[in-house]
Amino acid sequence: MxxxxxxxxxxxxxxxxxxxxxxxxxxxxxxxxRGPHQAGIVTPAQDRLHFAAFDVTTxxxxxxxxxxxxxxxxAERMTKGHGxxxxxxxxxxxDLPPDDTGExxxxxxxxxxxxxxxxxxxxxxxxxxxRFGLAERQPEALQTLPHxxxxxxxxxxxxxxxxxxxxxxxxxVAVHAIRNLVRIGFGTVAxxxxxxxxxxxxxxxxxQDTPRNLFGFKDGTANVKAEEGDVLEQHVWVGEGDDARGGxxxxxxYLVTRRINMTIEVWDRQPLGDQEAFVGRTKGSxxxxxxGEEFSSPDFEMPxxxxxxxxxxxxxxxxxxxxxxxxxxxxxxxxxxDGSDALGGLNAGLFFIAYVRDPRTGFIxxxxxxxxxxxxxxxxxVTGSALFAVPPGVQPGExxxxxxxx
Amino acid sequence: MxxxxxxxxxxxxxxxxxxxxxxxxxxxxxxxxRGPHQAGIVTPAQDRLHFAAFDVTTxxxxxxxxxxxxxxxxAERMTKGHGxxxxxxxxxxxDLPPDDTGExxxxxxxxxxxxxxxxxxxxxxxxxxxRFGLAERQPEALQTLPHxxxxxxxxxxxxxxxxxxxxxxxxxVAVHAIRNLVRIGFGTVAxxxxxxxxxxxxxxxxxQDTPRNLFGFKDGTANVKAEEGDVLEQHVWVGEGDDARGGxxxxxxYLVTRRINMTIEVWDRQPLGDQEAFVGRTKGSxxxxxxGEEFSSPDFEMPxxxxxxxxxxxxxxxxxxxxxxxxxxxxxxxxxxDGSDALGGLNAGLFFIAYVRDPRTGFIxxxxxxxxxxxxxxxxxVTGSALFAVPPGVQPGExxxxxxxx
Numbered sequence: 113m114x115x116x117x118x119x120x121x122x123x124x125x126x127x128x129x130x131x132x133x134x135x136x137x138x139x140x141x142x143x144x145x146r147g148p149h150q151a152g153i154v155t156p157a158q159d160r161l162h163f164a165a166f167d168v169t170t171x172x173x174x175x176x177x178x179x180x181x182x183x184x185x186x187a188e189r190m191t192k193g194h195g196x197x198x199x200x201x202x203x204x205x206x207d208l209p210p211d212d213t214g215e216x217x218x219x220x221x222x223x224x225x226x227x228x229x230x231x232x233x234x235x236x237x238x239x240x241x242x243r244f245g246l247a248e249r250q251p252e253a254l255q256t257l258p259h260x261x262x263x264x265x266x267x268x269x270x271x272x273x274x275x276x277x278x279x280x281x282x283x284x285v286a287v288h289a290i291r292n293l294v295r296i297g298f299g300t301v302a303x304x305x306x307x308x309x310x311x312x313x314x315x316x317x318x319x320q321d322t323p324r325n326l327f328g329f330k331d332g333t334a335n336v337k338a339e340e341g342d343v344l345e346q347h348v349w350v351g352e353g354d355d356a357r358g359g360x361x362x363x364x365x366y367l368v369t370r371r372i373n374m375t376i377e378v379w380d381r382q383p384l385g386d387q388e389a390f391v392g393r394t395k396g397s398x399x400x401x402x403x404g405e406e407f408s409s410p411d412f413e414m415p416x417x418x419x420x421x422x423x424x425x426x427x428x429x430x431x432x433x434x435x436x437x438x439x440x441x442x443x444x445x446x447x448x449x450d451g452s453d454a455l456g457g458l459n460a461g462l463f464f465i466a467y468v469r470d471p472r473t474g475f476i477x478x479x480x481x482x483x484x485x486x487x488x489x490x491x492x493x494v495t496g497s498a499l500f501a502v503p504p505g506v507q508p509g510e511x512x513x514x515x516x517x518x
Numbered sequence: 519m520x521x522x523x524x525x526x527x528x529x530x531x532x533x534x535x536x537x538x539x540x541x542x543x544x545x546x547x548x549x550x551x552r553g554p555h556q557a558g559i560v561t562p563a564q565d566r567l568h569f570a571a572f573d574v575t576t577x578x579x580x581x582x583x584x585x586x587x588x589x590x591x592x593a594e595r596m597t598k599g600h601g602x603x604x605x606x607x608x609x610x611x612x613d614l615p616p617d618d619t620g621e622x623x624x625x626x627x628x629x630x631x632x633x634x635x636x637x638x639x640x641x642x643x644x645x646x647x648x649r650f651g652l653a654e655r656q657p658e659a660l661q662t663l664p665h666x667x668x669x670x671x672x673x674x675x676x677x678x679x680x681x682x683x684x685x686x687x688x689x690x691v692a693v694h695a696i697r698n699l700v701r702i703g704f705g706t707v708a709x710x711x712x713x714x715x716x717x718x719x720x721x722x723x724x725x726q727d728t729p730r731n732l733f734g735f736k737d738g739t740a741n742v743k744a745e746e747g748d749v750l751e752q753h754v755w756v757g758e759g760d761d762a763r764g765g766x767x768x769x770x771x772y773l774v775t776r777r778i779n780m781t782i783e784v785w786d787r788q789p790l791g792d793q794e795a796f797v798g799r800t801k802g803s804x805x806x807x808x809x810g811e812e813f814s815s816p817d818f819e820m821p822x823x824x825x826x827x828x829x830x831x832x833x834x835x836x837x838x839x840x841x842x843x844x845x846x847x848x849x850x851x852x853x854x855x856d857g858s859d860a861l862g863g864l865n866a867g868l869f870f871i872a873y874v875r876d877p878r879t880g881f882i883x884x885x886x887x888x889x890x891x892x893x894x895x896x897x898x899x900v901t902g903s904a905l906f907a908v909p910p911g912v913q914p915g916e917x918x919x920x921x922x923x924x
Contacts, residue, residue: 160716162855167862201734202802206791213786214734214801215853218727269857283689283716284730287855291732291864295786302862308855310566310689310714321624324690326697328607328620380619380701385612395620396608447621449568449693449714450856451675456573456708458697 141281142221145188147505148363149349150512152225152279153442153467154338156317160283161309161446161463162290163369165272165498166301168234173244177517179300183228183276184511186296187289193221196292213295216288224280226289228512229367229500232256233273249516251358253366253470254501261483262494269371269496272304277367277465279444283308305496307371309446309463316444322398322406325462326374326447327491329391330398333406334432336442347440347474348467350504360515363504365467368441368475371448371496374461379491390487392426400428425487431478439474441466461492471499547687548627551594553911554769555755556918558631559848559873560744562723564685567715567852567869568692569775570700571678571904572707574640579650583923585706589634589682589699590917599627602698619701622694630686632695634918635773635906638662639679655922657764659772659876660907667889668900675777675902678710683773683871685850689714711902713777715852715869722850728804728812731868732780732853733897735797736804739812740838742848753846753880754873756910766921769910771873774847774881777854777902780867785897796893798832806834831893837884845880847872867898877905 143151168176186196195201197211204210235250236242256271276293280286287308294303313325314332318339325331336343345351352362379387384395392410393400400410401421410428414421422429433440444465453459468474483489503513549557574582592602601607603617610616641656642648662677682699686692693714700709719731720738724745731737742749751757758768785793790801798816799806806816807827816834820827828835839846850871859865874880889895909919 164858169862202790202800204790206794207789209787210734210790210793210801213732213782215730215732217730217734217802284853287716287732287853287866291782291866294864295783298783298787303858303864304862306855306858306864308714308716308857310693310716324621324623326619326621326693328616328623376619376697377701377704381615381704383613384608384610384616387616388612394608395616396623447690447693449712451714452570452709452712456575456710458700458709458712460693460697 141223142192143223143225145191145226145506146508148507149505150227150364150502151191152227152277153348153365153444153502154316154344155225155279156320156338157312157314157444158223158225158279159281159312160279160286161312162278162283162286162306163309163463163465164276164290164294164306165231165304166274166276166297167304168243168273168300169302170300171243175300176244179297180513181511182296183293184506186292187226187512190289190292191221191224191226193219196296213288213292216285219282219285222280222282222285224278224285224289226293227277227367227502229275229277229502230254230513230516231272231274231498231500233271246516249357249360251355251361251501253355253358253472254499257368257471257497257499258476260479260494262489262492263483263497264493264495265497266495269305271498272500274301275367275369275498275500283310307448307463307496309448311447313445313447313462314443316442326376326460327379327387327391329387329393329395330406331445331462332443333393333398336440343440344442347469348442350469354470358501360518361501361503365469365502366471366474367500367502368464368466368468368471369496369498370464370494372462372464373459373493373495375457375491375493376460377457389423390427392422392428401426423487425485427482427486427488430481430486435481436478437473439478441468441474441478467502547629548598549629549631551597551632551912552914554913555911556633556770556908557597558633558683558685559754559771559850559908560722560750561631561685562726562744563718563720563850564629564631565687565718566685566689566692567718568684568689568696568712569715569869569871570682570696570712571637571710572680572682572703573710574649574679574706575708576706577649581706582650585703586919587917588702590912592698592702593632593695593918596695596698597627597630597632599625602702619694619698622691625688625691628686628688628691630684630691630695632699633683633773633908635681635683635908636660636919636922637678637680637904637906639677652922655763655766657761657767657907659761659764659878660905663774663877663903663905664882666885666900668895668898669889669903670899670901671903672901675711677904678906680707681773681775681904681906689716713854713869713902715854717853719851719853719868720849722848732782732866733785733793733797735793735799735801736812737851737868738849739799739804742846749846750848753875754848756875760876764907766924767907767909771875771908772877772880773906773908774870774872774874774877775902775904776870776900778868778870779865779899779901781863781897781899782866783863795829796833798828798834807832829893831891833888833892833894836887836892841887842884843879845884847874847880847884873908
């Protein structure tokens with residue numbers, strides 16, 4: 113079912129989007145909110161992101177459920193290009209606040225997807241309290257990520273009980289979606305942190321070009337793609353029997369976010385050859401330093417002047433599936449610039465997003481290896497981190513996360 | 519000359535852009551960097567912004583001039599869709615840092631404009647020092663803006679010795695431009711603050727639709743437009759005889775930036791009728807409450823239930839040119855969202871940009887009136903503020919700001 117679902121979701125996307133379309137032509141696309149998996153995972157990565165993490169401020173399970181139901185209705189409406197509420201931004205009584213905030217009036221759906229996730233705190237809060245009677249259903253893999261070497265986390269940019277990822281080809285549409293969901297959640301949730309991403313750094317479909325990160329390199333060349341149904345089954349979607357407590361999560365996924373500041377001013381002063389050696393690929397075409405073109409497999413044995421031509425600490429080698437028992441993740445990150453830092457540089461980097469079937473095998477070992485021996489780490493500082501369980505898709509008549517509360 | 523120049527600059531823009539094009543079709547546009555006025559003022563407002571303000575960290579006039587010359591070369595190249603330097607991001611020696619950072623490889627010019635400005639600190643620093651021998655040429659109107667009621671300025675988001683406004687239809691192109699100009703300035707300038715804007719809130723051409731701000735209202739309906747040559751002469755471009763010390767600024771303008779946080783969560787709880795009363799326009803069409811359509815003139819005399827139908831404190835009335843001796847400004851602001859605030863809401867609002875011939879008559883009185891009696895002020899908090907003198911356009915063979923140093 114899940115495999116057919118993935119293919120079906122993709123076909124639906126392509127049916128409304130122009131096949132092979134770049135960001136311009138895809139602007140009018142609308143993706144189905146409902147389906148076997150949530151949209152916004154294998155959906156061809158849209159250009160812009162607004163991501164928000166929330167603290168739940170109520171102890172009432174009923175209020176939480178009511179919010180998830182209201183969010184489902186609003187999210188489905190907005191992904192169709194409608195207002196957040198039935199009445200609309202300007203059509204209602206002058207005596208009432210509108211049920212849509214209005215800044216997206218006249219804008220098309222713009223490929224909007226809205227993806228919901230549940231953090232560890234929903235199951236057990238920082239004081240260990242089981243506020244919502246969900247502790248018994250907390251998947252074993254849903255734990256606060258361990259502290260990695262070189263993590264420099266800001267708690268105000270990390271963690272969260274709930275999350276919403278809004279992706280669209282128009283940032284005003286993504287911002288409008290998050291803003292209206294925040295509005296609907298008033299009194300039940302509060303924004304813990306939020307992040308805008310201005311440019312996608314991953315392709316999630318073979319129909320897309322590989323974009324560039326702020327190191328100037330192509331990123332996500334070897335990403336898991338929507339077209340690879342088997343790989344998605346194996347590495348992205350949670351299976352029925354994966355977790356005794358997490359059966360409700362089958363067909364869902366785990367969402368890792370990492371706010372990775374890049375010291376771009378220092379990077380920019382490195383020789384081109386060093387930059388390429390750190391990454392293990394050429395900056396122009398993105399081909400591995402062992403030769404070929406962008407999508408050629410790296411040859412880790414090929415000798416160079418001293419040692420292998422792809423160095424032992426080259427990024428492409430350290431994180432390669434070959435080093436990690438074949439582990440793969442579906443990456444969906446975005447470039448960000450959030451003003452400037454105290455040193456006269458830009459507060460900029462990569463808001464890393466990855467979807468994996470199990471973070472214990474699909475993310476944590478790779479991150480440990482990277483933190484320990486990746487040459488790029490000298491130019492990175494991780495300032496935010498979070499893990500969420502992303503429930504399966506919302507079927508007709510359901511609300512998001514319903515399987516958890518059933 | 520200036521009038522012909524304004525019309526000429528616009529014609530050049532329209533010649534490469536598709537006439538009447540929306541943001542999608544205009545993506546491939548390239549605007550001339552050189553001309554009688556700097557581009558990025560009357561240029562049809564692009565969709566995305568990256569703005570940076572700098573402190574000059576040298577006391578050497580020579581180093582400052584060298585930087586302006588280098589910035590001119592790089593800016594002209596990038597607005598053509600080329601790399602920042604002659605060699606390119608990947609074409610040079612492996613032993614040297616590239617002269618372009620590479621994240622815009624393959625991207626078109628995307629309508630990029632780069633506009634430079636000089637702050638009061640360039641003429642006399644905070645200690646009153648004339649570091650660069652320019653004090654005698656400081657225009658009288660170029661002073662730190664006065665403190666306005668309700669200003670809540672963060673010095674780390676305000677002021678600056680220099681500024682660069684980069685506008686483009688692709689945010690990666692705008693960010694790339696600022697990032698490379700920052701790189702070139704290393705050792706001479708340091709970023710004091712920078713601001714991303716994700717969506718334009720003004721039209722600067724009759725060919726553009728009026729966009730919406732985060733209050734959900736159309737903004738900038740009555741803006742000065744590129745097509746209004748006479749109005750530009752009167753209200754935007756500095757004239758030859760405007761200022762005895764500022765003759766070098768003729769053909770330039772003054773650039774006001776104000777980072778205006780909106781308390782959108784509170785706004786969203788106001789009844790539609792109240793929102794419209796505060797603005798003085800309908801939320802849907804943008805027509806004045808006195809009737810007609812978006813571009814109808816407001817009738818400030820028309821009676822309502824109690825008092826005039828456009829209230830005494832309605833935004834449209836308080837800032838209307840009629841109240842200020844006909845004063846008009848060319849607005850060019852952008853919506854922003856910078857993460858979240860401590861109250862569980864979004865740190866969001868309007869990055870206000872206006873170009874005026876003289877801030878003493880074209881901005882300060884209007885801002886004072888607004889701060890004193892505009893109903894919208896209850897939902898606004900100004901967290902950043904700056905004023906810059908924008909030198910005239912760069913003619914062939916010249917570098918930006920050359921007239922100041924001549």
